[in-house]
Amino acid sequence: MDHCENREEDVPDGFWKPGQTDRSLVYSGSAAEEQLEPSCVSFKSCWSSDRYIDFKQRRTTSERDDPRTLSAKRFYGRSADPEPSQASQASHRSSDRYIHFKKQKRVKLEKHETSWIPSQWKCLQENPKPSKEKRDCISESSSQQSSEVSSCQSTQQHQTELDSIFVELEEKFGTFVKNELQTIKMVLSADVAECAGSGKVGDERMCENKDQRSNREALVNITVRFLREIGQDKLADRLQKKTLAAVCQREVKSRLKQKFEYVFEGIAKAGNPALLNQIYTELYITEGGTGAVSDEHEVRQIETASRKAARPETTIRQEDIFKLPPGRHEPIRTVMTKGVAGIGKKLLTQKVVLDWAEDKANQNIHFMLPFTFRELNLLKEKTFSLVELVHHFFTETKEIWSFEEFQVVFILIGLDECRLPLDFHNTQILTDPGKSTSVDVVLINLIKGNLLPSARLWITTRPAAANQIPPACVGMVTEVRGFTDPQKEEYFRKRFRDEEQASRIISLIKSSRSLHIMYQIPVFCWITATVLEDMLKTRQQEVVPNTLTEMYIHFLVVQIKVKKVKYDGGAETDPPWSPESRKMIESLGKLAFDQLEKGNLIFYESDLTECGIDVRAASVHSGVFTQIFKEERGLYQDKVFFFVHLSVQEFLAALHVHLTFSKSGVNLLEEQQTTSQESKTRKSESAEILFYQSAVDKALQSPNGHRDLFLRFLLGLSLQTNQTLLRGLLTQTGSSSQTNQKTIQYIKEKISENQSTEKSINLFHCLNELNDVSLVEEIKQSLSSGSLSAESLSPAQWSALVFILLSSDQDLDVFDLKKYSNSEEAFLKLLPVVKASNKAILSGCNLAEKSCEALSLVLGSHFCNLTELDLSNNDVEDSGVKQLCLGLNDGLKNAHCELETLRLSGCQITDEGCGSLVLALDENLTRLKKLDLSYNHLGEGRRASLTSRRDDPNWSLEILEVEPAGQRWLTPGLRKYSHQLTIDADTVSRKLKLSHNNQMVAHGEELQTYTDHPDRFDVKPQLLCKTGLTGRCYWEVEWKGRVDVSVSYGGVNRKRESLGCMFGQNDHSWSLRCSDSSFSVWHNNKKEPIISSVSHRVAVYVDCPAGILSFYKVSSDSLIHLHTFNTTFTETLYPGFMLKPASSVCLH
Template sequence: MSQPYTMNRSAITLLKALDDLVGDDFERFVFFLCQRDDKKIPKGAVFKKSQVVVAEKMIETYGNQDALQITIDILKEMKNNNLARQLEKQIQQQQKESDQNAVPVEKQRLAHESRETGQPAGVKVSVKEQEPDQYQIVMEKHKDWLKTRNSFIVEETAKDKKKIRLNDIYTDLIITKGESDAHDKVLMNGDSKLSDETRINCNDIFRKNEEEIKTVLTKGVAGIGKTVSVQKFILDWAENKANQDVEFLFVLPFRQLNLIEADYSLHELLVYLHPQLKGCDSNIYVDKKILFIFDGLEESRIQLSFRKGHVSDVHTKCKVEALIINLIKGKLLPSALIWITSRPAAANQIPSEYINHVTEIQGFSDSRKEQYFRKRVTDMNEANRIISHIKKARSLHIMCQIPVFCWISVTALQNCLTHIHKEEIPTTLTEMYSHFLLVQINRKNEKFDQSHEIDSKLLLESNKNMILKLAELAFKQLLNSNVLFSEKDLEECGINVQGAFLYSGLCTEIFKMESPFFRTKVYCFVHLSFQEFFAALYVFYCYLCKNLAEVKMFLPKTKVVEGVPLDVLMKHAVNEALKSKNGHLDLFLRFLHGMSLESNQRLLQGLLPHTMSSPESVEKIKQNLKHGQKKNINPERWLNLSHCLIEMKDDTLQQEIQTYLKSKKKSKKLTLAHCSAMANMFQVSEEVIDELDLKKYNTTEEGRRRLIPALRNCRKAILADCHLTKTSCENIASALQSANSPLRELDLSDNDLQDAGLKLLYEGLKSLNCKLEILRLSNCKLTTLSALCLRNSSLRKLDLSYNNLQKGIDQLFTGLKSPNCKLDTLRISDCKLTAESCKSIGKALEKSPLRELDLSCNELRDKGMKLVSEGLKSSHCNLNLLKLSDCKLTEQSCPGISLVLRKANSSLRELDLSDNDLLDSGIKVLSDGLKSSECVLEILRLSGCCLTSQSCSSLVLALHSNPTHLTKLDLSYNHLGPELEEFISLKRTSDNKLEANMDHCGELRIARGLKKYAFKLTLDPNTANTRLSLTEENTRLLLMTEHQPQGQDHRPKFQYVTQVLSAESLSGRCYWEIEWHQKASIAVAYKSISKRGRRNDCVFGCSKKSWSLDLSGSVGDLNNCSVMHNNKIMVSSCSKFNRVAVYVDVPAGILSFYTISSDPPTLTRVHTFRTTFTETLFAGFGLKNVNDSISLIHF
């Protein structure tokens, strides 16, 4: 028999269906719901209520399954068959899964009772009936056991085991909602800014407003305090201080789960891991509120395949993997809470669909760092000295965000400040870790050998054998990304268990044999960073010993390895580290470069066969770091090279950058290394950068991409036209996700992002840390906007202009209708929108928060405008600005616009209707709206609307009737009479308020379309190549075999390329047409274009000074054409045409090329350039072969 839906599951399914109904659709649904005859719901209970309230009322009235069926019935009555079918399929699929996999909780409980009590199934026997106080006794024993295991921090050093009460030293860590995408090295790259806005307390991770949270994933880098946070959570629960609604808490560390190979039931597993439960049955906890804590996902060696079979009974024996998966999926103990901790790189092992909430531990804030040191160092003066020293060394201060590094620093610095000279106190990571090594070895000697060695060389020499074995282990396991080692791993490097125990301050035994249940020991270094230090030590030792076979991956394959210079080894090590996607060799590389300094070799001379002093080699190493030329490498990896230079105590890049930033002209060209170092400098700066404009930096495209990580610490970033790549998008998304991100404005215009790039950016845009308010994505070759969710976004302004969004516009406006959408400005100019697109636009305008909307340069036509007007007339539409220029509107659109102007409480302040052929008849209708007292329009643009003197009386009357609001009126490029001009002059003198533009008017302006901007051109013989023949009053061009006779004019001509410029310069708006034969080039160019030589800078379209449409002759019945600028082909197309046209709007920076086909004549735009013209423009023409020709058409 099929299992019925639970209340919770039905409610979720119903609520999701209602959430898909937005605006009018949801109101219609409520109307139909209230009309039902059976168990009618009162209108007052659901009218104008939220989807949540309606869903609750339906389930209360009809029950779970009937509520779902009624929803389907109403959807079908509403003709919303797609949603109805979708809901039916969802219910059927869930029912199928339920039949196959789920075991009802009640059935499971009854079966268990039958086994445990011997009573027939269904006979209830309470725990208290079995043993009156058993539950309370077990609970007390369980909490006491957890308190015993979690009350102390055990610091196991070579000297001793030190138990420290957790409540005495616990320092609050910053835990934030959401995540910052950081891999395990982000903190080491200087991202030390912590979020205040989304901070939560460790004990509150299962509380999120009113929502129920079942599964929480907590991320954090190595050593950041994940396990200590878990320990504190458990201790507070066991001491009855927090989360007392949780009745049972079970801890399942992956370190322990890795070691289990046999099959166990969940109950058996819990009893083994929590021995105080021995002898208890599962009734103790099965129906209680339980929390399972899975600590250390990154340490898991278990393959978690979430597609495997289901387990729903606590007594079913299976692999540990199946128990973990089914607990997380909710198939096993479905009401249980789950808490998983993980390093970021391993977190994706759990599919996001099974995670309700993500938090991130970000370590110590600056104040908490000091608090930690003062708790650990009882001598106030000594604590102050340590804090002061760390603050001076920026890289050390950043690393102290990680709690375990604070411990390493205290251990090393307490010794250094007491026993060595001030100038030798460590300031780099390599020095700090070298001193920590010396301290730990000395403590080992004191404990086991009852000796204390002051001479560091003798100290290391006496322990050299074991240290180098540990170094070998570290290196080999690091290459395989292993952080946990078995006894077999140790034995392969010649290490026995006793040896590892003696050096437990460096290599800690994680898990000891506590019962026969665990048959394996696992080891790791005290911290991942120490493994990387040891790995670097091993590589450097092998190099000095010429044992290069061990480090062959860092050597060139073609050279004789015995004579490889150190700088070559380092260069190949850099290349290997740059290949890493997650940066697992970053810190290793920093340590390796630190060891190249003779001063650090002297610290470790008891381990190394000799020190190596080669200033020339060290200088080459530095130069290699500064001049890395590889492309398509993640900028985060390049940032690490700056840290490598710091380890080598080279700050020349920083000094050069400071000089560059202080200079006014900033003319010096920045190298790639400069850009990486600058990105790091900006990123770790105490002050947030107001604006980062990549175009302002004199560097290469790759150099600009290297600057992208600086986005983490700036308010406004301009990355327009920077040739961004997939990796760039990932870095930008990373910056958007970074904790406490200050980024509020981002311009990515004119980059070839495409939909794939937007999808990558979405990972950052959806983050809780992202507070972006302004986003510009114009001309990014986008087609779909499914990855741009506006429902819960902080975005206020969005520019999507110049993308082909004809198919993606519905997705955008669906988000706009969400009550959570904050968008007030939307620009979708020239997005290939049509009348069909206007359906969703009109609907969205009825309820969207938009205040400014730009629909310019879309072929909406009158049909589309009618749909838009319906939305504009809504009382809920509060647009202040509307741009509709060049939307192919006619006088038929004016009645709808007029109604919008005179609607009650109209909010429209600015309206642009330029470049639409509205005619006098349209303006007459529009003026009716302008007359209305409801009209508050302040700016009206009617440039190029085919208006004549007949429009004057209409506009004059409107201005007389409603004189108080209009301040700007653009009537340029029309053919107006003197009447309006006289009226406007009168208004100017009377109240000095109205500004009117009537420039460029004349009889020609009443022509339809672009022909109203027709401009008469002639060819300039003084610029023509000598093989060009100019005829028909310099309006026809022909390419000849021979050079043509020349006059006495010595002004520069095109010397080798067969081109010519126009005699007239271009200004304002200009349009011209050309007929051509065979091959030709139609261009617009600055007069300063080079005319000497055969180089690209002379050829139209091949430099920054010209833009061209190349016509390459016919192929069958078709013609080929391509658009070029700066030697890049923007677009190429093939169609049949016999004419071409050019339109340029110089002030607006717009240049468009068109083809004109015949039968009937149709203007088709090939490409539009948008730029800022910096010099005087001229038309240009070029021919390719003899007898090619061009003719200018005059109207």
């Protein structure tokens, strides 16, 4: 369509209008003065577009000439002459004339060359005094437009003023041209990419405003013509290339800004758009790892990631995605960003692109080109070259046929949605960006670096699809973890502008412990916000749904209500369900289940047709339920359908299975689906029990947990309370209480069957969906009361303990196995907790080779969080070290492995085991900073070898401990640290009697006649031993009656009658109180009971430098841990005892 069509009324006074055959301009009054002054109109309007300036030809171009045949084609394989600039193309009024410039400095216009000049200017040029004919001409024109000037006489009267104006104009024009030519000269001195990277034609002023930019572009075009006129075609090409790149970049940025500055949160095409910059909440992005695939259910992955201890990680700001991270010297070509569905990957890419388009970040990048695999899938049967593919999606770049000189970033969004055959091993090599082939071949060669090796790539994907790209093609892997706790609060405060309401909602969310893991997912935060907003508005209910099923039921009902009010014209008080909405949800449920079974998360029209769903109806569904089921259109309006989040698809799939079983008795989870006559009329209770049990079995059979969330929803839908919320959709009453109890019992039985940690955790989530928390509460009470006895825990209780520890509010910063048990059995039960911990203290827990084998798997895992591992004082021996080294080999190769401290002190390691350890560390560049191999027998050679490696700059080892060392430390257990106690007779209370060469002490019936001494305990029946403790010490005693076995600083008070004088009643002594009924520990007058059977032989172990004090009971020559104090000892420690009447202690 002609740009100037129907625009006649917009012509400013003093400009030719269509219909004026002589095209003369008529002026009136002062308007003539205004209009004679040049303006920017010609750069941005259409009133001179019927003329062209011709810099090379010396002929007049008539109106019959087609301007397109004279316009220059742009560079890269085309004619070097450029087309008219964008400013010229915006109009058409001068398209049939050309102004001709010659090489002379001054150009004289001949008569036949002046047809383009307005008639008023002609009369000035040809005759200073207008002739009668001219006056008649003007008079005739005046009769048509009475408001304008009637003759050239008035124009002559202003000649002097006009001369003055043009003198000033010539000066300004000359200054402008001179300055711009200097700029152009500078541009020609820089490279093409540098110019494009600035986003301007070599100068920041080029973006000051639209008019100035248009003026400068026009001058650049004139300069290109003149350069060709004087034979400088190469310079003309160079200038043209640079300016074209800047123009293309600006147009690409403009389009991307328009596309991404607004978002519809959670929905596709309904609702009010929000500015991305206003609602965007920063995500937690970490760097590190390989492109390793994880096919576990994404909720499992979220739970695993959430257990990472609160320690410094390499985090990345969104604007630094393409920057070289610290410590990396080689440029990174390809970045892969992983993240589960709904975690915010797509919004992250939109924010990064928007910041670039708005000149806020990454301005060193010339072109940032985002592609989605959803759209690329639609080109599966077509052929493109890389350049054509770019032109196809970014038409603004069609004049660029080579991108080698530019810094280009290709953003490939949604690798997990790719349906192209990405065969990296059997695909032809392609190096020509201009050669056409299939889209998958283009992408593979782009990713491998065969095409445009200077380009950078950013690929986003869900974790399960990460392995589609060979690790060798990925330079860095990042992971989007979603929201941290502060980011969750920020999100809800942005969503709810009312501060009071936002605070209430944040408080409600914090109270919902059963769902706290899910709040790391931004989409789940949006779902929650949608639900809570409705609940607070309609019911003033200040309770967050406690289960996942309840939350998603509320979410579904909210959408049905919106449909009822917004589309059906109903009232908010009307029942939400109608036959139409029921049918729509049933259709979506069937689609959700069928496609979930196939593993599809995005659907095209063919997929919907295969599922028996009318495509037109699906479009209606997506229009009404835009917050559940979304429709997007690609470049050519091809439809793509998908659910707003995987969890929504799983919920609707479970709803479909539930509805089908409720209505017909058909169990869709069975491979052979049969329907009994009884089921058609009424579900029997036994059939219902078997239905839920089969669902549990199916979920447990899934190796990667893909049915975990589905099972939780299906079980949750069995509750009558949840079905009440869906009244109108579900006509069946909830399962009987007996059915629910049978299901709960069945789940508990499965928990007792020693399931994997992940499966066990999901079964506990299932119990929560059924509102049964009895097993977890039982263990919590035992933990809080200190009555937990590891020896008496059932398998289900062990699983409950693991579940509690892994889902604890407290970060798993330090896990001390001795708090629960110091046995290998307990270690193996709690291994998932060890894996999730930052620091694992396993010292003195009777671990051996079998435990090291299990630890090897932990260290080699991609999800190991350990930064410190303490295996000291276990009989690991050389065989255990070899097992451990297998895991170290795998773990230290893994960028996720962050083990910095390894303690193997007192583990009976010799030269052989040390050799295995050194070899494992030598083969891998490790971040290990501290290695403790003291109290072993390594040999002089190995110790020297380790010392040399500590001093090797290629090793990060900073602290190495190998002393003390020697044969004596190869004794098993803690007895290698045995310390001979000698009672200090000068400290013994007169109430105590010594015997057996001062190796036995008893509370006497009579006071003893000891001499006075300042160190003697005068009031309390206590004593201290003579020699202070250093290093590691161990001793055993036998006791009778009621005895305190203690360690104390030497300055403990000995003379006053007060509780503060007793061991354990002050802050400088620690005691194990032994009685015939129980044990307890005391420090600073605080008692902690110990749940354990009583033994009359106890042991004490002290590691003074490490601040460790442990008490054990000795049973059948085995040590059973009672309690450990971890502190810092600031003074010398002395063993001590306090004896009540009829009590005794014998030293060993």
